[in-house]
Amino acid sequence: MSIDELAPKCGEWLKGSGPESDIVISSRIRLARNLADFPFIRKCSDTDRIEIENTLHKAVAKIDSWQERVEYVDVSDLSELDRQFLMERQLISREHSEGSGARSVAIDSSEQFSLMINEEDHLRIQVMQSGFDLHTSYDFIDQIDNLIEQNVNFAFHARLGYLTACPTNVGTGMRVSVMLHLPALVMTREIDRVLRSMTKINLAVRGLYGEGSQAMGDFYQISNQVTLGRSERDLIDQISEVVPVIIEYERNARAFLKQESRNELNDKVKRALGILNSAESISSEETMHLLSSVRMGVNLGILDNVQIPTINKLFIHTQPAHLQKLHGMELSSADRNAARAQHLRRSLQN
Amino acid sequence: MQVNTMKCQHCEKPATFHITELTGNTPEELHLCEEHARMYLMQADQPEEPVPTIAGALAQHLKISQTAEELSSLDQESCPVCGITFYEFRHVGRLGCPHDYVHFEQELEPLIVNVHGSTAHVGKKPEQGSTDTDARTELIQLRKQMQDAIAKEDYEKASEMRDRINKINNE
Ligand SMILES: [Zn+2]
Numbered sequence: 479m480s481i482d483e484l485a486p487k488c489g490e491w492l493k494g495s496g497p498e499s500d501i502v503i504s505s506r507i508r509l510a511r512n513l514a515d516f517p518f519i520r521k522c523s524d525t526d527r528i529e530i531e532n533t534l535h536k537a538v539a540k541i542d543s544w545q546e547r548v549e550y551v552d553v554s555d556l557s558e559l560d561r562q563f564l565m566e567r568q569l570i571s572r573e574h575s576e577g578s579g580a581r582s583v584a585i586d587s588s589e590q591f592s593l594m595i596n597e598e599d600h601l602r603i604q605v606m607q608s609g610f611d612l613h614t615s616y617d618f619i620d621q622i623d624n625l626i627e628q629n630v631n632f633a634f635h636a637r638l639g640y641l642t643a644c645p646t647n648v649g650t651g652m653r654v655s656v657m658l659h660l661p662a663l664v665m666t667r668e669i670d671r672v673l674r675s676m677t678k679i680n681l682a683v684r685g686l687y688g689e690g691s692q693a694m695g696d697f698y699q700i701s702n703q704v705t706l707g708r709s710e711r712d713l714i715d716q717i718s719e720v721v722p723v724i725i726e727y728e729r730n731a732r733a734f735l736k737q738e739s740r741n742e743l744n745d746k747v748k749r750a751l752g753i754l755n756s757a758e759s760i761s762s763e764e765t766m767h768l769l770s771s772v773r774m775g776v777n778l779g780i781l782d783n784v785q786i787p788t789i790n791k792l793f794i795h796t797q798p799a800h801l802q803k804l805h806g807m808e809l810s811s812a813d814r815n816a817a818r819a820q821h822l823r824r825s826l827q828n
Numbered sequence: 829m830q831v832n833t834m835k836c837q838h839c840e841k842p843a844t845f846h847i848t849e850l851t852g853n854t855p856e857e858l859h860l861c862e863e864h865a866r867m868y869l870m871q872a873d874q875p876e877e878p879v880p881t882i883a884g885a886l887a888q889h890l891k892i893s894q895t896a897e898e899l900s901s902l903d904q905e906s907c908p909v910c911g912i913t914f915y916e917f918r919h920v921g922r923l924g925c926p927h928d929y930v931h932f933e934q935e936l937e938p939l940i941v942n943v944h945g946s947t948a949h950v951g952k953k954p955e956q957g958s959t960d961t962d963a964r965t966e967l968i969q970l971r972k973q974m975q976d977a978i979a980k981e982d983y984e985k986a987s988e989m990r991d992r993i994n995k996i997n998n999e
């Protein structure tokens with residue numbers, strides 16, 4: 479499996495299935511771990527970084543059931559385009575992509591998990607899933623953590639738990655994020671009120687950003703801020719209780735729009751599909767906004783000739799690095815806009 | 829002259845933060861209330877992590893609880909294992925090694941309480957030996973001494989260090 483083979487595919491977490499997947503795009507859990515006998519990344523020598531990589535590679539290689547499943551990519555050896563590609567695909571983080579020195583990622587062939595080595599911490603285990611089922615995701619990541627831990631010593635403090643380079647991650651080292659699609663709450667202008675209530679209960683909310691850090695509107699990520707003093711299951715229970723409340727708000731807003739402004743809603747959705755179907759040149763931001771409307775339209779039964787997995791895939795495949803990989807060459811911004819429009823027309827017309 | 833009558837771009841509160849965004853092609857002026865400024869900065873900073881300004885939060889905390897002299901002597905304090913100074917940590921927001929949690933325990937505590945509202949882990953423990961791994965930081969020091977010896981071409985000392993590392997690893 480090379481990066482070029484990865485490009486036309488799409489990860490399990492984008493297949494648009496799983497509980498509540500009309501509103502929850504994906505759920506992700508990440509664990510931060512460090513080897514006890516090495517300094518944290520900031521104080522690592524080049525030799526240390528290479529030794530950390532070797533130690534973790536060896537530990538992973540001992541896991542028999544993964545022999546066929548896991549592939550290493552040496553991130554320090556990749557072109558900028560390939561690094562951006564892996565970032566768009568959410569297999570590595572921005573920090574990992576833009577960092578320096580020896581670093582790599584182990585990728586599961588179905589993209590259900592990835593292991594970032596020498597990111598902010600020595601090891602970041604990440605599990606991704608379509609829809610909303612955090613308990614299943616946690617069972618999975620817990621098992622991965624146990625398998626690796628059989629072969630290494632993770633830095634652990636009797637009182638503080640797992641030790642991390644940044645004290646904001648200490649304890650469980652766990653960050654749970656749920657990506658939500660909330661177009662109706664944005665249209666009814668209730669979104670701010672709903673999101674403000676999240677920060678009061680110690681959950682972080684952020685918008686999804688595209689090229690040039692402009693907000694892409696209708697996508698919001700909810701994640702835990704606290705990692706110490708509550709167990710992993712507790713943290714997951716908290717998010718598992720809060721997210722359904724937001725889902726309920728979004729469903730109500732959609733029902734309200736369908737009843738009170740049916741014509742406007744139909745118009746917005748059908749225009750969006752019309753533009754995506756016929757544009758000759760289109761930016762990444764405009765694509766996101768229009769795909770968001772189309773996605774809501776499909777979920778509300780306004781459109782029936784488009785499938786959710788197709789749209790989910792387009793969200794990723796129309797991003798700059800994916801577009802260039804699919805096209806087989808680097809493209810200027812103007813050429814990308816033309817290639818994006820062509821890709822959209824082809825994908826939506828058949 | 830008008831004083832601060834501008835409203836936040838996202839709500840009715842007065843705009844007390846004026847941010848010039850320089851990442852795009854042309855500079856963009858943003859006028860935000862404190863709450864929206866915080867949301868904006870959190871989003872713009874690091875797309876991955878929800879608490880990006882830990883060093884800032886810490887600096888703020890220290891400002892109210894320490895005098896300038898106390899802070900400057902604290903800043904010079906360094907970890908015997910990795911050598912990071914507290915000043916360096918305050919500025920980059922990242923620690924240098926696991927032992928920093930032991931060495932700077934008191935200094936880190938208010939910050940940890942601030943972020944997590946707690947001082948003790950109650951979750952998962954490593955299956956094999958749920959005890960402290962601090963003793964293993966000796967390996968960090970030995971490895972550093974070995975690397976220094978190699979750099980100085982003192983191969984005798986380097987191999988001595990290598991033996992000691994292997995001995996600890998095989999215990
Ligand atoms: Zn405001």
Ligand SMILES: [Zn+2]
Pocket residue numbers: 907908909910911912924925926927928
């Ligand atoms: Zn240290």
